Amino acid sequence: MGKSCCETNEQDDREANDPRWRRVLWLALAANAAMFAVEIGAGIAADSRALQADALDFLGDAANYAISLGVAGMAITWRARAALVKAASMLGFGLWVLGYAVYGLLAGATPEPETMGLVGTLALVVNVAVALMLFRFREGDANRRSVWICSRNDAIGNLAVLAAALGVFGTGQAWPDLLVAAIMAGLAIWGSAEVFVQARRELAHA
Template structure:
């Protein structure tokens, strides 16, 4: 896409309220809420920090989809503010997971590898399905892009959880689980920063347009 036409500027307000977009968000919301319940229980049962981190990510994404549904069809400024809030939430969540992972490295025991593997594969299937569902909306404004980024990060993170399950099984230690939890935290932090940057850029453009209109 040319430099003169950024993804957010070329997306009309109506695209954020079209039926296909709202339907995709409702499906993504239901899937993420269900997987949050599954992973938080399985993570606590198996003693897996990576599964619990992924469960919190599912919960955060469900909240993000709910916010996106609430602001669909609103002006770009409101959608950018919603994206800014989502980006900040993702950043804080990533920092929290990173801190808890460091703490667990001194106190945690090896998790149950079989449970990690089974739930990790289930979560991967769910997230790949959601990512494919939302792929067509990846070049929208910051609000749309934040939804796509979360779904993409989740699918990548689930691959890492499955790999960690094999690592825990092979080594008999909890380090693979902790390493993957750290990777998930890094994805959350980088995704949050990316969303915040674009949302702030869109807010600046909105304020500039408002000043131009008021001065005429």
């Protein structure tokens, strides 16, 4: 049993120090930071809660990738603790977006569907490219899995933003934008729970 645990830890350490994994993280970090700048400006200009929520998600992901790079060569306990920090950030993002969607419902402003569609398409292309790069690294410790969950949720969120743009265009109302913002909040909260459970399990067995 002890030998099995040692072999598992050695495998985790090799995966954490994989140069291909680090390269992909750097590319993902750069892409997410750039898209945050693009999308936050477009979201404010278009008055879209969904775009602004997605922009903040890009920023959070860039920070998460930076954390993953920082702890990549450390022991499993440190990587698990970093995953707990990322789970907390995902939870915080989800709760913030949920509150912002409620505020948008009360404010009653209608976003611009054209800008939502254009920027949402660009964001989808970037997130799908990142998700494809990270797909081969989706298994492993909580730190690595949290990166995959973030990229997966981003691609799903961008499809939802495009659906919101169509909904706003078709109805002339804000509720599709607010609905998608709420869905993105739910994805973040669910993802944080997945990462938290695995990180706690790893800390317990470390």
